[in-house]
Amino acid sequence: MRLLLAPALGVLAIFAVALGALFQYSVVAFIPGSLQTGGLTLANFRSVISSQYLGYVWDTVVLSLATTALTLVASYPVAYALARAPSRMVRSWLLVLTLAPFFTGAIVRTYAWILVLGNTVVTWPVPLLFTERGVLIGLVHFSMPTMILLLAAAISHVDPALERAAASLGARPARVFRRVTLPLSMPGIISGSLVVFAWTLSAFPTPELLGGGRVKMIANAVKDLALDSFNWPGAAAFAVVALALTLVLMGGLGRLAAGHEAE
Amino acid sequence: MRSWMRFGIRFGIVIAMLVVPLAGATGVQAADPLVVSIWGGNWKDTVERIVAKPFTAKTGIPVEFEVGGTIDRLAKARVAKGNPLVDLNFTTSHVARLYISDGLYAPLDMAKLPNAKELAREALRSEYHIGSWAYVYTVVYRPDLVKEDITRWSDLWKPSLKGKIALPDFDPSHIITIAALMEGGNELTWEKGQERLRQLKPSIVAFYSTDAQSQDLMKTGQAPVQVMLTVNAYHLQEQGIAVKVVQPADYPGIVGIDTMAVMAGTKRADAAHQFINMVLSKEIQSQLVESLRAGPVNVGAAVPAKLKGQPGIFTTPAEWKERGYIMNDEARAKTLPAWREWFTANIVKK
Numbered sequence: 368m369r370l371l372l373a374p375a376l377g378v379l380a381i382f383a384v385a386l387g388a389l390f391q392y393s394v395v396a397f398i399p400g401s402l403q404t405g406g407l408t409l410a411n412f413r414s415v416i417s418s419q420y421l422g423y424v425w426d427t428v429v430l431s432l433a434t435t436a437l438t439l440v441a442s443y444p445v446a447y448a449l450a451r452a453p454s455r456m457v458r459s460w461l462l463v464l465t466l467a468p469f470f471t472g473a474i475v476r477t478y479a480w481i482l483v484l485g486n487t488v489v490t491w492p493v494p495l496l497f498t499e500r501g502v503l504i505g506l507v508h509f510s511m512p513t514m515i516l517l518l519a520a521a522i523s524h525v526d527p528a529l530e531r532a533a534a535s536l537g538a539r540p541a542r543v544f545r546r547v548t549l550p551l552s553m554p555g556i557i558s559g560s561l562v563v564f565a566w567t568l569s570a571f572p573t574p575e576l577l578g579g580g581r582v583k584m585i586a587n588a589v590k591d592l593a594l595d596s597f598n599w600p601g602a603a604a605f606a607v608v609a610l611a612l613t614l615v616l617m618g619g620l621g622r623l624a625a626g627h628e629a630e
Numbered sequence: 631m632r633s634w635m636r637f638g639i640r641f642g643i644v645i646a647m648l649v650v651p652l653a654g655a656t657g658v659q660a661a662d663p664l665v666v667s668i669w670g671g672n673w674k675d676t677v678e679r680i681v682a683k684p685f686t687a688k689t690g691i692p693v694e695f696e697v698g699g700t701i702d703r704l705a706k707a708r709v710a711k712g713n714p715l716v717d718l719n720f721t722t723s724h725v726a727r728l729y730i731s732d733g734l735y736a737p738l739d740m741a742k743l744p745n746a747k748e749l750a751r752e753a754l755r756s757e758y759h760i761g762s763w764a765y766v767y768t769v770v771y772r773p774d775l776v777k778e779d780i781t782r783w784s785d786l787w788k789p790s791l792k793g794k795i796a797l798p799d800f801d802p803s804h805i806i807t808i809a810a811l812m813e814g815g816n817e818l819t820w821e822k823g824q825e826r827l828r829q830l831k832p833s834i835v836a837f838y839s840t841d842a843q844s845q846d847l848m849k850t851g852q853a854p855v856q857v858m859l860t861v862n863a864y865h866l867q868e869q870g871i872a873v874k875v876v877q878p879a880d881y882p883g884i885v886g887i888d889t890m891a892v893m894a895g896t897k898r899a900d901a902a903h904q905f906i907n908m909v910l911s912k913e914i915q916s917q918l919v920e921s922l923r924a925g926p927v928n929v930g931a932a933v934p935a936k937l938k939g940q941p942g943i944f945t946t947p948a949e950w951k952e953r954g955y956i957m958n959d960e961a962r963a964k965t966l967p968a969w970r971e972w973f974t975a976n977i978v979k980k
Contacts, residue, residue: 397967399963399964399965399966399967399968400727400728400731400960400963400964400965400966401728401731401732401964402704402708402728402729402731402732403731403732419971419974419975419979422979478846481846481850481852482850485850485852486852487850487851487852496836496852497835497836497852575839576843579796579835579836579837579838580799580836580837580838580839580978581836581837581978581979581980583974583978591799591800591970591974593701594699594701594800595799595800595801595966595970596966596967596970596971597701597728597963597966597967598967601967
C-alpha cells in the first residue's frame, strides 16, 4: 500500500524542490545588468509590496471575482438547459457547443477575441479591446465551458420530482427555482466558482493579449519582472506573495464552502 | 575443419567487436554537430538556409538549432553553465551583457575571424560578442489610416495622433531615449525626458509584448502608428500592408544590433568561430540583408538597390554614425529594470 504512494510522493518532492528554489531566489539581492545575485535580503519583498504591485494584486482579485460572478450567471441557464432539455438532440448540441472551445487553444481563442473586440468587425459604443472590460469578456468566455459542465452535473442530480412537488403546492416557477433548484445545485455552484476563481487568479494569455499591456494581472507582472526586467529575484518574491495570497483566498473560500455544505 | 571454422567465427566476432565501436566512434565524431541557439521563425529559417547549409557543405560539420525566446535561452544557458548545451549563441547586444556578466561567453579569438576586419566599428560590441546584423526602432505608420505625414519623432506628440500609437512595453528604452534626446539628454540622463513622455500618454492606444503582436496591431489598424522594428515593418510591406517606415528628420532611429558569441566551455569553439566568420563574410551578409531586410555589419556587403538608404540599412561608416543612435549596451542592461518600472507606473498604468 505504501508503495502505491511513491509516485505521489515523488511528484510532491519535485514540487517541493521547485518551490524551495523559488523561495531561495526571492531572498537574494538583485543586481541590475547582471545575472549574478547578491547576498540575503528582504528588499525584493519590500519592492513588491509597493503600491504599483499591490495594484496588480487588487486588479487581479477584482477581475477574478467579477469573472467568477459573470461566468456563473452566464453559465447557469446553459447548464440548466444541458441537464433538463427534453430533447436529446438539443442536449447533444448544447454539449458539443460547450465542449467546442476546448478544441481550440487559449491563444487562438484570444486572438479571435482581438478581432471581435477591436473596431475591425463591429464598432462598439465603448472601447473594449485593451481595457478591463475586454479582458473580463475574454476571461468569462474562457471559463464558461468548465463552469457549465460542473453546474450541469450538479443540476442533473437535483430530483425533478422535488421541483414538481413544490409547484404542486402552489410555488411559482421563480420560487421553485429560488427555493429548490438553486439550493440543491449549490455543490456545483461552489465547485465551479472555486475552480474559475482559482484559475482566473493565475490567468496569463487573456490579459496579456486582450489587455494590450494596459491591464496586468499577477502572472503578467511576474513575467514582466522576470523576462523583461531580468529581475528574477523580484519575480520570485512577487510569485511567493501571489502564492501566499492564493492560498489564503482559496483557504477562506474553501472554509465558506465547507460551512455551507455542513448546513 | 570444425575447429578452424570455430576459430574463424570467433576471430570474426572479435574483429567485429573491435572495429564496429571504433567505426561508430569515428562516425559520431565526424557527425558531431555545431549547436546554434537562435530565435525561432524567420530568424532560424534564414540562418539555416543562408549560413548553415553552405557551412556544412564547406566544413562537413552539421548544424543543429536550439530555438527559443531571448530570455528562455538565457535561462537555459545559465543552468547549463560550464557544460553548455549549445556552442554558439545569437542574442541582442544588451542581453549579451547578461551572458557576459555571468561568465557564459568565451572571449572571441579574433585571429580566427579574419572577416571581422571588414566590419563597421559599431559591430564589434565587446571581446565576447560581435554583431551579425542591425536594424533600427523608428516610427512606422499606415498612410491609409493616418492622413497627415509623419516625418519626425516629434510628430508623435501631435494631438491628431491621439489613441493611435503603440509602443513596446517589454523594452521602452527606445522611446525613453528619444524623449531624453529631445530634452537635451541621453539614455544616461533619461529623467530629462520624463515630462515629455507623460505628454505622450493620451496618444498611446496599446503596448505590445512581442513582434507578432506589433504586426497584428498594425495589420488590423488597431494601432496604425508604432515605434517599430524596421525588420518587422519591411516584413509587413512584403505581405502587402502599405506601411511607411520613417527616417526621422529630427533624431535618428535607435539602433539594435543582434550579436553572436561562443559559449564558454564548448568543445566546438573552432567550428563556432568558423561559423561566425562565415556570417561576417560579404557574400553571406548580402544574402542576410536581402532575406531579413536587416542592415549588414560588413560595410563591404552588397545591398539591393531598393533597400539602400532605407532606415536601419547602413552601408558606410558615415551612415552608421549619422543615421542611427547606438545606446550604451552596458548602461542599457543595467538601467532597463528602472526604465521599465518607471514606464509601467507612469505611462502604461491608466
